Amino acid sequence: MALLEISNLTKTFGGLKAISGVTFSLAQGQIMSIIGPNGAGKTTLFNTLTGIYRPNKGAIVFNGKSLVGRRPDQIAASGIARTFQNIRLFPDMSVVENILVGMHVHFRQNPIQTLLRLPTFMREEAEAERKAVELMHYVGLNGVGNETAKNLPYGMQRRLEIARALAADPKLLLLDEPAAGMNPQESEEITKLFRNIRDQKGITILLIEHDMRVVMKISEHICVMDYGEKIAEGSPAEIRSNTRVIEAYLGRGAAEELHLETSA
């Protein structure tokens, strides 16, 4: 059984079909990418998956349960964590505090206990902090636990978002352009981190990314979207040579020109 099954998903904004009848599935432990030109509907797909938007049509089944109509917090608690295209951290909180926020989906404490600082809370808090520091190191952030998030360089903020997402102990991790704004060395390092997250933690990864070095290196399967529709899916090698994909990126006739160039 697939971990995530999306069928005939449609989401419109007024007259605009941001997602149009998209179907795909993701197996447990897979690393899959969603690519496509700007405005293709990739982020909208994540927003629909995580309950920010309700689809107009179609089904989303995660771990055997339908997610349609569920609230974002319920979806997070069911095991889906994400990062955002525009980094969303608590800018004035420390690195460790930001990671602790990611854990809250699973805290058993109720607010009264927290207020009274009962012994169970103190134990949970110490354990949570230990786990936060461990995650901080795991994503490659060292010695910055007490730094204010907004003072971190951009690449480190991206890593912090990943740590925060991992803090929720997800089964599925959604990453929206995590390598955006990174230099080649940084994006190579982050690609390794994604592979470790899957290999060591067994977390399934769905990745939106424009950086083709990252996409082609790490993806086992790629879905291509254009104008809200899935126009292709397959292995990196299949996608790289798909005429419709090349045309979506470079315009009509591009595939023909490319073909002429490579065969010339």
Ligand SMILES: Nc1ncnc2c1ncn2[C@@H]1O[C@H](COP(=O)(O)OP(=O)(O)OP(=O)(O)O)[C@@H](O)[C@H]1O
């Ligand atoms: N809340 C919204 N209200 C109205 N239109 C929206 C909304 N969110 C997205 N759109 C539109 O839906 C389409 C898909 O947008 P989306 O952000 O999903 O694209 P994307 O594939 O993530 O693009 P990019 O690569 O630039 O991030 C765009 O035309 C966008 O303007």
Ligand SMILES: [Mg+2]
């Ligand atoms: Mg986007």
